[in-house]
Amino acid sequence: MVLGALVPLLLFVFPLWKITLEAPQYPTPLGMHIYINDFADANPHDIKNINLMNHYVGMKYIPDAIPEFEIFPYGIVITTVIGLIIGFMGNHKWYLYWFIMMVLVSTAGLIDFYIWEHDYGHNLDPNAILKFTNEDGTPMGFQPPFFGTKHILNFTAHSYPRLGAYFLALGIALGLIAYQVGKKEKGKETLENRT
């Protein structure tokens, strides 16, 4: 359980998510790593170049910081501290509550990510240089995929979780395993006590 609580701290080292944009003119694809507290270039100047390209269709510049970058690190630290306290308390029922809390927190994070992506791809400058419409006449959006691969005009966009996300998932999974192991042992103890 303690391990499960600590592993998500690796989010401060490894990126959570990565969005990659491929096009023939970019033999080295453009890419952006999303950390728990930062956006970072996959290769030097990538975000600047993504911004430059996206301004043609009226997309906002990727900001240097978003409010979430302030909140998320606290979230992770707090959940870790809670996880550690629970771990040392050693009550397996609380392991389950921690697991459920983590799933809820992560889901909230993903929903937030989706909302940001949607806004980034759809909230376009009305004076954009290039305007594209869908077949039904509605303005075309340029939202990167939430998870997976998608073709947007001349680009192929990939969006996948990175090492940080896997560690978060591992931590959460360890919480669940710890609960089940704890439950079994408790069961055994009860059995032993009965006999």
Added chain:
Amino acid sequence: MKRTTYLSLTLLALASVFTSCTNQGKKSNGALTSNAAERVYVPPGQYDEFYGFLSGGFSGQLGVYGIPSGRLLKVVPVFSQDPEKAYGYNEETKPMLNTTHGFIPWDDTHHPDVSQTNGVLDGRWIFMNANNTPRVARIDLTSFETAEIMEIPNSAGNHNSAFVTENTEYVVAGTRFSVPIPQRDMPIKDYKGNFKASLSFLSVDQDNGHMDLSFQIRLPGFNYDLAHPGRDKSHGWIFITTYNTEEAYTLQEVNSSQNDKDFIAAVNWKKAEEYIKAGKFTTEATEYAHNIYNEETHTATSTIKKEVRVLEASELPGLVYFLPTPKSPHGCDVDPTGEYIVGNGKLSADLTVHSFTKMLDAIENKKFDGEAYGIPILNFEDVLGGTVKQPGLGPLHTEFDDKGNAYTTFFISSEVVKWKVGTWEIIDRKPTYYSPGHLSIPGGNSQKPWGKYLLAMNKITKDRYLPTGPELTQSAQLYDITGDKMVLLSDFPTIGEPHYASMVPAELIQPKSRKIYNLEENEHAHATTKDSDVRIERNGKEVHVYMTMIRSHLNPDNIEGIKVGDKVYFHLTNLEQDFDVPHGFAVMGAENAELLVMPGQTETLVWYPKKVGVWPFYCSDFCSALHQEMSGYIRVSPEDSNIELSWGLGD
């Protein structure tokens, strides 16, 4: 009788087998070799195996070609102004062409030589000579730009230059024309004994490549034609061909060709270093320009230096020896082992090869045959390593492969001849079209040749290409030299006149090629690294426009308050940080050139508004889908108008 018939029939059959073989052989060795096209074809999107750096001759520039395809990749401006890139036109690079004779917009360049480490090409820099107004340039092989130019004092006709020692300790530059040193007003007929020559040693800083004129060796007034630093066992020496040991000063074609033998001068530069250390030099007053381009400030500076250390060859024993070499030798080439020194006697029927071991022995045992101006002449027979008999007419240059073969160009008989080092036998000969000067094999002048291709560079093309009026291109011809016989693969036109060329395996250079200049490292005095710093400043009649460029606008794009008679400096900073997104800048009526600004770079164009009106400026390099929109207007008012300076973008 019967027997004889059988015998003759057998012979006949054999003969026919042989002839048919020979015929087939000829077919497959000719220019029409069926797979020659395949061997030079580099499919779209794929890379050539070698970089080929061909001197631009009288263009003054350096041509960068892909080998084997022969595709021209870039022309690096070196000694001539280039309006395409504003080299020598913008304020930043004008100092590069500064000399003690003033601003020199052109030169004649001959010999590019790639830096070496342990006798192997290392792909850091290329050094190249200016023949007319003596200079040596260093071209950086990460940016493919001229990084430094050093003027050579006490020299004239800097042909014997720029040759790199095997750890790039020095770049050596000799003078072809002897002159009065120091220069003075004197009768030309008093040449003999009064005109002198200099051999300059430019030391190279191994960290940043910066050159320094370390010392000069003063030599008798002959013509010093070409040189080759010793390799491996002869490292520490440099060998230099001479002609005009007659010291003629008029009708040289006859008067300089009288002596049966001229010399190869063997110069012991390790000994020279000892003499310098021991203080055996004199410090002479002179003047020469030293120009350096700084990649952080994107600006060149020119400094005039005032003195040089000189070693007098005639007074310092063991510094220089003369090796008699038949008939006005031109190229001087040392084989990869450093043992053999080939003197390409351009008027001789034979190729003379000296032995370094025998030379050392002759020096030790004083096998001298007189002296010239106090410099010992070694006995010809005692230094001769071998002779290639009757190889062709007019031998000029020799290079080597990695299998112990040498290849020599013959100007008069228009051919390349392959011969064996050591046995001196001729293995193969192939025609060139026509009259080759230098030839080049990758690493063929170093300890480590890559013996795959040979490039012969022809002075004359006559009927080889579609005619283009009286002025025709010169050419390079590529041969495959992997087999016993050379195979002509292709020929391609070149810029200017290709003299020497250096070919380098692509993997030594390609990974280091710079993509952009980092905007954060831009220390140009007039850089505008963010849009909030865009401005215009007036100082009397001088106006400085601090303008940025990024897809797809120039900022500002509306300028008013400029007056006739002003001197306008456009300082353009390219804010892009993406590979291959340069922006150009052209303004109507500019008397100099356009700017071509690389990502992260700042360049300055001076413009003199002469006519009242509203004049456009625009980006001249198709940068983006909205490139056509990347333009602006500058309003020029009469000299006495009182319109205030103003500027804007999208207001």
